[in-house]
Amino acid sequence: MAPVSVRLPDGSTKEFEKGTTARQFAESIGPRLAKAAVAASFDGTQVDLDTPLPDGAEVRVITADSDAGRDVLRHSTAHVLAQAVLRLWPGAHFAIGPVIEDGFYYDFELPGGAHFSDEDLETIEATMREIMAEDQPFIRHEHTIAEGLSLFADQPFKQEIINAVEAGQDEVDATGGTGAGAQVSTYWNSNAFTDLCRGPHVPSTSRLGHFSLMRVAGAYWRGDEHRQQLQRIYGTAWESDKALAEHLHRLVEAERRDHRKLGAELDLFSFPEEIGSGLPVFHPKGGTVRRLMEDYSRTRHEAAGYEFVYTPHITKSELFETSGHLDWFADGMFPPMDVDGTHQYYLKPMNCPFHILIFKSRQRSYRELPLRLFEFGAVYRYEKSGVVHGLTRVRGMTQDDAHIFCTREEMGAELHATLTFVLSLLRDFGLEDFFLELSTRPEMKAVGTLEEWDEATEALRNAALGMGLDLVLDEGGGAFYGPKISVQAKDAIGRTHQMSTIQLDFQMPQRFDMEYIGADNGRHRPIMIHRALFGSVERFFAILLEHYAGALPTWLSPEQVRVLGVRGDHEDYAHKVADRLRAVGARVGVEPADEPLGARIRRAKLLKLPYILVVGDDDVHAGTVGVNRRGSNDPDRGRELTDFTAELELEIAQRRLPEAP
Numbered sequence: 001m002a003p004v005s006v007r008l009p010d011g012s013t014k015e016f017e018k019g020t021t022a023r024q025f026a027e028s029i030g031p032r033l034a035k036a037a038v039a040a041s042f043d044g045t046q047v048d049l050d051t052p053l054p055d056g057a058e059v060r061v062i063t064a065d066s067d068a069g070r071d072v073l074r075h076s077t078a079h080v081l082a083q084a085v086l087r088l089w090p091g092a093h094f095a096i097g098p099v100i101e102d103g104f105y106y107d108f109e110l111p112g113g114a115h116f117s118d119e120d121l122e123t124i125e126a127t128m129r130e131i132m133a134e135d136q137p138f139i140r141h142e143h144t145i146a147e148g149l150s151l152f153a154d155q156p157f158k159q160e161i162i163n164a165v166e167a168g169q170d171e172v173d174a175t176g177g178t179g180a181g182a183q184v185s186t187y188w189n190s191n192a193f194t195d196l197c198r199g200p201h202v203p204s205t206s207r208l209g210h211f212s213l214m215r216v217a218g219a220y221w222r223g224d225e226h227r228q229q230l231q232r233i234y235g236t237a238w239e240s241d242k243a244l245a246e247h248l249h250r251l252v253e254a255e256r257r258d259h260r261k262l263g264a265e266l267d268l269f270s271f272p273e274e275i276g277s278g279l280p281v282f283h284p285k286g287g288t289v290r291r292l293m294e295d296y297s298r299t300r301h302e303a304a305g306y307e308f309v310y311t312p313h314i315t316k317s318e319l320f321e322t323s324g325h326l327d328w329f330a331d332g333m334f335p336p337m338d339v340d341g342t343h344q345y346y347l348k349p350m351n352c353p354f355h356i357l358i359f360k361s362r363q364r365s366y367r368e369l370p371l372r373l374f375e376f377g378a379v380y381r382y383e384k385s386g387v388v389h390g391l392t393r394v395r396g397m398t399q400d401d402a403h404i405f406c407t408r409e410e411m412g413a414e415l416h417a418t419l420t421f422v423l424s425l426l427r428d429f430g431l432e433d434f435f436l437e438l439s440t441r442p443e444m445k446a447v448g449t450l451e452e453w454d455e456a457t458e459a460l461r462n463a464a465l466g467m468g469l470d471l472v473l474d475e476g477g478g479a480f481y482g483p484k485i486s487v488q489a490k491d492a493i494g495r496t497h498q499m500s501t502i503q504l505d506f507q508m509p510q511r512f513d514m515e516y517i518g519a520d521n522g523r524h525r526p527i528m529i530h531r532a533l534f535g536s537v538e539r540f541f542a543i544l545l546e547h548y549a550g551a552l553p554t555w556l557s558p559e560q561v562r563v564l565g566v567r568g569d570h571e572d573y574a575h576k577v578a579d580r581l582r583a584v585g586a587r588v589g590v591e592p593a594d595e596p597l598g599a600r601i602r603r604a605k606l607l608k609l610p611y612i613l614v615v616g617d618d619d620v621h622a623g624t625v626g627v628n629r630r631g632s633n634d635p636d637r638g639r640e641l642t643d644f645t646a647e648l649e650l651e652i653a654q655r656r657l658p659e660a661p
């Protein structure tokens with residue numbers, strides 16, 4: 001028999017006997033790889049491990065600890081969940097069971113319209129473990145539409161999916177092949193359970209086990225409120241018990257750090273219903289943090305050669321017609337207001353066109369470029385009420401927004417300087433763990449010539465490579481008007497947040513017919529770079545709060561020190577201490593001794609203040625303080641006030657960062 005030849009990920013080729021499976025391929029490379037394998041991919045298409053190698057394909061092994069591998073584990077676990085529910089509730093209908101971020105779900109309709117209870121999850125989980133112990137294989141079959149319909153004769157949701165496949169619709173969860181002569185694929189686990197699915201899956205249910213069912217929820221079939229209400233079970237699955245435990249720990253931590261909860265506990269901000277969904281107000285303490293963030297940002301922008309501008313919150317519709325926002329961003333905008341019956345005004349969703357008008361307010365020379373216009377610009381976006389979330393998805397926000405207008409020759413240096421700037425700024429706030437994502441030209445629709453895209457993408461890539469960070473390619477993920485780089489940062493519990501973006505734009509300079517006079521006295525179109533470093537101040541605030549679990553660095557804390565007298569007759573001295581500290585710029589509170597000391601200390605600790613100073617008889621006489629440092633249960637008594645003051649002043653001036661808790 002003629003051998004098959006396949007390519008390995010490293011570019012080398014290897015020959016195998018015809019009929020060799022992906023699993024045998026993994027074994028030929030090494031026992032560790034074979035053990036970690038859950039599926040494979042042939043030329044990018046995922047397949048089961050028992051699929052024979054096709055001649056000429058590039059073959060990759062998908063291991064359990066990769067993103068794709070976890071998806072295979074999660075999806076396979078969803079099938080086991082469905083089998084368990086059908087075993088426990090004979091006559092139940094099962095719908096779809098896709099993978100979601102960090103987990104999976106499956107939707108069911110129980111006989112007699114019954115609902116799952118939280119207690120049911122334990123029973124279902126136990127049954128799932130039985131199915132895993134039974135070591136059931138996942139065996140793939142292909143069927144005609146008619147065969148599929150008869151196989152799932154008593155499963156209306158599966159029937160609907162199969163009919164949709166026949167009608168040529170692309171079904172996300174459960175098909176193979178579309179249109180005329182369509183086929184569907186199924187996976188047989190046991191005579192009692194077959195599911196419709198495109199695969200791939202782990203070879204056997206015994207390969208699974210590091211999972212947990214999370215919760216029950218209601219969901220409409222096809223997400224359509226006019227259709228059946230189904231019962232959804234959410235679960236998570238991982239490659240090991242350790243990875244599962246880490247994930248569950250992250251969830252607990254995420255809840256403890258939830259910025260909405262911390263915002264209320266620490267009296268930082270709120271969302272008054274009277275104002276409306278997604279429109280926060282900042283209280284004095286939150287306002288202080290925000291002012292410090294903004295002041296710091298202004299100082300840095302000034303040093304980096306930015307000029308400060310201010311623009312209004314509303315504009316006539318013509319501006320957003322010219323910019324194109326009304327064509328491609330109208331859904332994200334609040335509806336217009338009629339003014340004087342002559343004009344429609346819009347709240348601005350972006351600041352860009354305003355800054356362009358400042359550029360265009362007079363003729364510009366190449367000598368003025370790069371022109372960097374900065375503004376803390378308030379923008380309003382119509383987010384659906386279902387997606388509004390704390391400070392991270394709001395309807396009114398403030399961007400630390402700037403637009404850089406430069407020549408083509410200056411573009412590379414500007415991008416490099418901007419990336420250097422953003423990383424240094426984020427590090428000053430204590431974010432350390434970054435990677436970059438480069439989003440390139442979308443295939444379908446894009447303005448600008450291929451040459452322009454190539455040049456701009458290369459400039460972005462070079463700037464990114466110069467940072468010495470991991471660079472992830474988001475092929476085709478750019479906006480139609482230009483490529484971009486986004487900075488992704490990991491927080492203290494390992495979550496990735498998209499922070500800053502640097503976006504090149506070929507469209508706006510064209511739409512607004514922007515130009516400058518070059519050294520050759522000719523007219524040239526400037527390059528436009530959009531960039532926001534915090535992104536939005538509100539969202540950045542939320543990310544910081546969660547990163548530090550509310551225990552902000554001393555330089556950002558609204559109250560840095562609280563002074564407590566042991567008794568009422570120590571209060572005078574407490575005030576003297578506070579004045580001394582305020583004289584070096586510290587934010588200090590003094591609380592009267594009208595409650596026992598222990599209660600006052602506990603309350604101050606709940607506010608996560610960096611320092612609590614306790615002063616008693618000895619301190620009054622010796623000019624000392626007792627220092628309780630945040631996170632330490634070991635007070636430093638009898639500390640010279642002069643000493644402590646100098647240390648605090650330095651800590652603030654250097655913007656020293658605590659260990660993220």
Ligand SMILES: [Zn+2]
Binds near residue numbers: 079187198200201
């Ligand atoms: Zn499946």
Ligand SMILES: [Zn+2]
Binds near residue numbers: 350352530
């Ligand atoms: Zn912009």
